Amino acid sequence: xxxxxxxxxxxxxxxxxxxxxxxxxxxxxxxxxxxxxxxxxxxxxxxxxxxxxxxxxxxxxxxxxxxxxxxxxxxxxxxxxxxxxxxxxxxxxxxxxxxxxxxxxxxxxxxxxxxxxxxxxxxxxxxxxxxxxxxxxxxxxxxxxxxxxxxxxxxxxxxxxxxxxxxxxxxxxxxxxxxxxxxxxxxxxxxxxxxxxxxxxxxxxxxxxxxxxxxxxxxxxxxxxxxxxxxxxxxxxxxxxxxxxxxxxxxxxxxxxxxxxxxxxxxxxxxxxxxxxxxxxxxxxxxxxxxxxxxxxxxxxxxxxxxxxxxxxxxxxxxxxxxxxxxxxxxxxxxxxxxxxxxxxxxxxxxxxxxxxxxxxxxxxxxxxxxxxxxxxxxxxxxxxxxxxxxxxxxxxxxxxxxxxxxxxxxxxxxxxxxxxxxxxxxxxxxxxxxxx
Numbered sequence: 001x002x003x004x005x006x007x008x009x010x011x012x013x014x015x016x017x018x019x020x021x022x023x024x025x026x027x028x029x030x031x032x033x034x035x036x037x038x039x040x041x042x043x044x045x046x047x048x049x050x051x052x053x054x055x056x057x058x059x060x061x062x063x064x065x066x067x068x069x070x071x072x073x074x075x076x077x078x079x080x081x082x083x084x085x086x087x088x089x090x091x092x093x094x095x096x097x098x099x100x101x102x103x104x105x106x107x108x109x110x111x112x113x114x115x116x117x118x119x120x121x122x123x124x125x126x127x128x129x130x131x132x133x134x135x136x137x138x139x140x141x142x143x144x145x146x147x148x149x150x151x152x153x154x155x156x157x158x159x160x161x162x163x164x165x166x167x168x169x170x171x172x173x174x175x176x177x178x179x180x181x182x183x184x185x186x187x188x189x190x191x192x193x194x195x196x197x198x199x200x201x202x203x204x205x206x207x208x209x210x211x212x213x214x215x216x217x218x219x220x221x222x223x224x225x226x227x228x229x230x231x232x233x234x235x236x237x238x239x240x241x242x243x244x245x246x247x248x249x250x251x252x253x254x255x256x257x258x259x260x261x262x263x264x265x266x267x268x269x270x271x272x273x274x275x276x277x278x279x280x281x282x283x284x285x286x287x288x289x290x291x292x293x294x295x296x297x298x299x300x301x302x303x304x305x306x307x308x309x310x311x312x313x314x315x316x317x318x319x320x321x322x323x324x325x326x327x328x329x330x331x332x333x334x335x336x337x338x339x340x341x342x343x344x345x346x347x348x349x350x351x352x353x354x355x356x357x358x359x360x361x362x363x364x365x366x367x368x369x370x371x372x373x374x375x376x377x378x379x380x381x382x383x384x385x386x387x388x389x390x391x392x393x394x395x396x397x398x399x400x401x402x403x404x405x406x407x408x409x410x411x412x413x414x415x416x417x418x419x420x421x422x423x424x425x426x427x428x429x430x431x432x433x434x435x436x437x
Contacts, residue, residue, distance in 0.1 A: 035095060035178040036060070036113060037252045038162040038273070039171035041259060041266060046103045046171075050256075054394030057252065058387050059110045060117035065383030067121025072128075072376025073224070080126035085186050087122030092182025094119065099175035124148075128375060132363065138296060141309070141360050145288025148356055149281050159255075159270040159277075167266075222366075222430040224373050232365060232428040233374060235420070237381035240358045242416045243317065245385025246409045247351045249393050251276050254344070257402035263333035264340070271337065272344040279348030287312055287353040288360070309361050310424040313354040317417040320350035324410040328403050355382075365428040 036043070040053050071083060094116040101108050131143050165174040227233055254276065255269030264272075291312055295305045327343050358378060366374035396405050 034158055034251075035162065035175050036098070038159055038270075039166055039174055040252075041256065041269075042166055042171040043103065048103055048106070050394045050398055051391065052106055054391040055106075056110050056113050058390030059114040060120070061248075061383060061387040061390050063114045063117030064121045065380055065387060067118045068125060068383060069121075069376045069380040071122045071125040072379060073373050075125045075129045075372035075376075080129040083122045084126035087119040087126075088182055089119075089186035091116050091119035092179045092184075092186060095179030095182060096176055097179075099172045099179065124379070125372065125376065128359075128363065129372060132371060138292060140364070141288040141292040141295075142285075143288075144360050145284045145286075145356050148359070149284045153277075153281060157274075159274040163267060163270040222370060224370065226430055227366060227370055227374055227377060230429045232426045233362070233377060235423050235426060236358055236362055236365070237378045239313075239416050239420055240355070240362075240378050240382035241385040241388075242412050243351060243354050243358070243385070244382035245389045246413055247276075247280075247348075247355060248386040249389035249405065249409060250347060250351070252389060253393060253397070253402060253405070257406070258331070258340070261402050262331050262335075268337055268340065272340055275341045275344030276348035279345035279350075280352030282345075283316070283349035283351070283353035284356045286349070287316070287357050291357065291360075304425075304427075306361055306365060306428070307424055309357050309364075310420060313357040314417055314421045314424060316350045316353040316357075317413055317420070320347055321410060321414045321417070323347050323350065324406060324413065328406050328410070358382075365430075367430055370430070 036053075037057060040057075043053055044050065071078075094112050098109060098112045098116070101112065103109070127147055128144075131140070131147060162174045162178075165177060251273060255266075255273045258264040258269045258272055259266060287309075291309045294308045294312075298308060299305055323343055323346050327347065331340055331343070359375065362375045362378035363371045393405050396408075
């Protein structure tokens with residue numbers, strides 16, 4: 001039986017969730033994840049080459065992908081609050097230790113950043129599980145976007161804060177500060193989360209006959225293997241790989257591209273990285289709110305909610321292609337910093353929007369008992385794209401140039417946008433079966 005949502009209670013839940021400390025904790029989590037990419041120019045000045053820095057980041061991305069996949073699959077069997085807090089604490093400790101290791105000890109640096117990636121991977125599946133348990137279907141996209149916007153808040157502020165600390169105290173102080181903040185927020189967050197949602201009961205934690213009956217019915221609606229061979233999820237995962245890989249490459253290496261190939265200052269490179277995240281903040285919240293409103297308006301007329309969301313994603317991705325081209329062609333040593341910042345802002349908005357939509361659709365395209373696994377599969381593909389944006393992109397940049405790398409990203413986004421446009425009417429296999437039943 002489908003659960004009924006009452007509007008007053010739905011709005012109350014929305015307010016309570018937004019007021020929860022999840023946004024602040026995820027903000028801290030993201031700051032710790034990006035810190036090495038923010039100090040990468042100084043690491044190179046201290047003796048590391050681009051490939052070594054890329055290898056360190058790829059270690060984190062690889063560990064993050066594996067950890068996030070496992071955490072997503074197990075999200076129905078674990079306490080998401082505990083997993084999130086422990087991950088934040090371990091990630092902070094690994095970051096503090098990273099700041100003490102000599103740059104000559106490349107294997108130790110890779111190992112510590114691999115551990116950081118394992119800890120970071122526990123974060124989002126836990127947050128997604130919490131909002132999935134408490135959000136109405138008609139508000140899920142908006143709430144998902146608000147929570148995920150914490151990533152962009154961190155990405156917008158972190159480049160400036162990190163740049164200031166690096167310039168005045170060195171890169172080690174910047175990394176150490178990030179780690180200490182993560183540890184402190186983990187300790188405070190454990191108490192805050194317990195106060196805000198500790199006493200709420202969900203069907204997952206309940207032992208009532210109604211919940212057991214629901215779980216029994218769910219188990220007949222498909223399995224994990226059905227998800228793996230679902231053409232819709234395969235299309236979604238392939239798109240996520242390209243889009244998340246493109247966003248990670250631009251956010252990570254965009255400042256290096258501007259400094260090395262366009263003769264811009266370190267501060268201007270940081271401003272570009274920050275503008276991507278600022279634009280991403282707008283893009284995430286916009287797509288969540290707009291698609292929820294469109295779904296409320298057009299689903300009564302027979303339109304599919306998934307089709308509506310994916311149509312918006314395609315429009316955003318196609319819009320990013322000419323801006324990516326402009327970043328390669330129009331930016332020179334004499335270009336206005338306002339123009340560069342504008343490009344970063346718009347690229348961030350147009351790439352982060354589809355990332356948010358794909359995450360939402362991956363959860364909505366599977367039955368409730370497989371929603372965590374569905375999101376885990378799509379996220380794994382996205383994180384493979386993030387891995388590719390590390391060492392492989394650095395290798396191509398050393399052999400050719402960052403302009404070449406960004407050209408390949410531009411082409412990949414264009415191709416995937418066209419493919420998604422023609423396949424957006426594809427239906428998830430398990431949802432079709434459920435409707436037929």
